Amino acid sequence: MTFRLYDTATREVRDFVPLEEGKAGLYVCGLTVQSEPHVGHVRSGVNFDVLQRWLRHLGYDVTFIRNVTDIDDKILLKSADQGLEWYELAYRMKRQLDQAYDDLNVAPPTYEPAATGHVPEMIVLIEELIAKGHAYAADDGSGDVYFDVRSWPQYGELTRQGIDDMAAAEDADPRGKHDPRDFALWKGWKKDSEPETAAWPSPWGPGRPGWHIECSAMAGKYLGPAFDIHGGGVDLRFPHHENEQAQSRAAGRPFATYWMHNAWITTAGEKMSKSLGNSLTIPAVLQRYRGIELRYYLVAAHYRSHVEFSFEALDEAAAGFRRIENFLDRAADLLGGIGGGGIACADFLNAMNDDLGTPAAVAAIHEVVREGNKLLAAGDSPALRGNAASVVAMLDVLGLDPADPAWSSPGGGRTAERLETVVAGLVSDLLAQREKARADRDFVSADAIRDRLHAVGVQLEDTPDGPKWSID
Structure with a gap:
């Protein structure tokens, strides 16, 4: 069976054909560690954790990179408001994010690079863009460096937009720009309003990297100039991913072959976010539900479908997962334990190979459980053993095996x-x-x-x- 995925660049479902046989390179834009993680934040982590688990199940040697943005405008502003050093706030929030991922059994990536640890690589990339005529240092004395969007005719191809239809970039003062849409690669240090610790030396003076350049530099360092899949939230398609692709390809790096984007979790029809004040932090939710139940709720929806969050829906999901657990408990009691086994359900395999069709995959698990309950009632131990082992194998691919040691932590399974x-x-x-x-x-x-x-x-x-x- 061939794994097929929806490529948001071409807007088509395509067969996954890796650049190197038997290997898969995956880069996912992680979070900016500016505030405590909420349910909307961790959806991306869960969705792409399922992707890496499925690729490994298919036999691929996966190199999975998920970055951390630990310096940016929002971190500087929020740390100042809270009377903290910017790096103290970033570190605190990173620890909370790590705990949230652990609570939901999100396996760690192969590497998790931080922006502040890769400034030299970003400077090299900026210098390449300047040398190729795709970037320029502002002449207003700010120390800013911008990508020249009109120098790259393919700019806008990821999101299928024309330059003249785009709004001006909002990531720097427009005074030093050739075009309002030009975006910042490097931001000069504002000594009157920014701490000295938030500036690094560069050929253009002290400053810090822009948001977009960090992902291009880190993807290149750990996956090479070309890699297989780039993922992230749908809200990152523009401008972040559009800018990533433009600056990488303008520098001569082919960049990503496929693009995958998970949809939002909304409340009252709006994207869940701290700015809207409608977020639900992970610790708060885990006071009412186990981590495995919250993960099941997130996995049961297709990664490209918007989810309207409600506790009623989470109640229903938790009850559905407990039905699976109860079957496994009864089967284990009768069999004296459930041994290992492969996935024997074709419907599950077909669903997962069809663009990670987790709703159909979860439905397939429940159907196998229904069959297993009949075997329990009949006392058919040999058939039940294979049935239960298949259920466990399917749950494991989704990160939902109740026996996984990861769920033994507080708040877990x-x-x-x-x-x-x-x-x-x-x-x-x-x-x-x-x-x-x-x-x-x-x-x-x-x-x-x-x-x-x-x-x-x-x-x-x-x-x-x-x-x-x-x-x-």
């Missing part, structure tokens, strides 16, 4: 939930025994229970409202 319940029950029983011993003035036994709990990392505090315990 059923394993964590059960362990927390067991621990709480055992500690409560021991505390009840200790309280009875104290009431009987058997302080030797009471102290022995306290010491047993302390030895395994459970700390006790006797309060007027009764003993409180915590994990050390």
